[in-house]
Amino acid sequence: MADTLAPPAAAPELSKYDRLIAAARASSAAPTVVAHPCDETSLRGALEAAEAGLIVPILVGPEARIRAVAEEFALDLSGIEIVDVSHSHAAAAKAVALVREGRGELLMKGSLHTDELMKEVASSATGLRTERRISHVFVMDVPGHAETLFITDAAINIFPDLDAKRDIVQNAIDLWRGIGLGTPRVAILSAVETVTTKIPSTIEAAALCKMAERGQITGGLVEGPLAFDNAIDPEAARIKGIVSPVAGHAQILVVPDLEAGNMLAKNLTFLAHADAAGIVLGARVPIILTSRADSVRTRLASCAIAALYAMRRRATPIVAE
Numbered sequence: 001m002a003d004t005l006a007p008p009a010a011a012p013e014l015s016k017y018d019r020l021i022a023a024a025r026a027s028s029a030a031p032t033v034v035a036h037p038c039d040e041t042s043l044r045g046a047l048e049a050a051e052a053g054l055i056v057p058i059l060v061g062p063e064a065r066i067r068a069v070a071e072e073f074a075l076d077l078s079g080i081e082i083v084d085v086s087h088s089h090a091a092a093a094k095a096v097a098l099v100r101e102g103r104g105e106l107l108m109k110g111s112l113h114t115d116e117l118m119k120e121v122a123s124s125a126t127g128l129r130t131e132r133r134i135s136h137v138f139v140m141d142v143p144g145h146a147e148t149l150f151i152t153d154a155a156i157n158i159f160p161d162l163d164a165k166r167d168i169v170q171n172a173i174d175l176w177r178g179i180g181l182g183t184p185r186v187a188i189l190s191a192v193e194t195v196t197t198k199i200p201s202t203i204e205a206a207a208l209c210k211m212a213e214r215g216q217i218t219g220g221l222v223e224g225p226l227a228f229d230n231a232i233d234p235e236a237a238r239i240k241g242i243v244s245p246v247a248g249h250a251q252i253l254v255v256p257d258l259e260a261g262n263m264l265a266k267n268l269t270f271l272a273h274a275d276a277a278g279i280v281l282g283a284r285v286p287i288i289l290t291s292r293a294d295s296v297r298t299r300l301a302s303c304a305i306a307a308l309y310a311m312r313r314r315a316t317p318i319v320a321e
Helices: 016-025 040-051 063-072 088-100 114-121 162-178 200-213 228-232 234-239 258-271 296-313
Strands: 030-035 055-061 081-084 106-109 135-141 149-152 185-189 221-226 252-254 275-281
Touching (some): 030 040, 040 296, 055 063, 055 088, 106 296, 135 162, 149 162, 149 258, 162 200, 162 275, 185 200, 185 228, 221 228, 275 296
Parallel strands (some): 055 081
């Protein structure tokens, strides 16, 4: 199924990210708690997303430092709420607490380390955990490739077991459907497309497909194991004799482990010049993870994706632990 956010025939110039940003702008801006936006990149990103009508930011961090950064780089903080805390650890804890209090529908990482924020998110007592495993999705806009690509998980789960992979797959499917892209075609990647005990990821891929058949994974067409070529290239799938609605047309690529996913995403970014928006799923709210190297468009796309998903979750919230 093609993206339901496909542009009309009269507007072919719209990119995949532009469509997502336009769709998010058409909905109400999501209240967003931004943890420790204490450098130009993170503060500018939050303010640009607010100016674009994607989020309503609540900045959490040392207020004097935030204002100093804003003054240095001529950033306007007029009308922006700032919650003053003393340092990045306190900012992470307070940001999570504000989300728990219902102040924010989204959580956004500022200039603190990802691990510092995720430690607070994952806390069993005071965090944002749910019955789902927390996982990360790269939302890739690859030049020359017709559709949006999801790659998961390339940032959170290092060597996920089968149960974790079930949640990783379901999180990605829910995001795809939640931002209005329809029913996704999901490829469980390995090095080969046949099941063999010599490559354990092929066995887990086969198990995930059976779980999808039995209703343990819902909402998407799941196929695997598939190698990368016959997952995204129809001719490669034809040559291998793979008959499947997913093979050659995959939209969600589920990698065996973090190392494989990180290499795949960075290969596309640096060799194919793809943009890679990032979002963390499975917590009480979507979490926007951005990098200092991200372009303005990538940052806006990350916020747009999270805002669209938050809009869907207002009607169907994820259950907390």
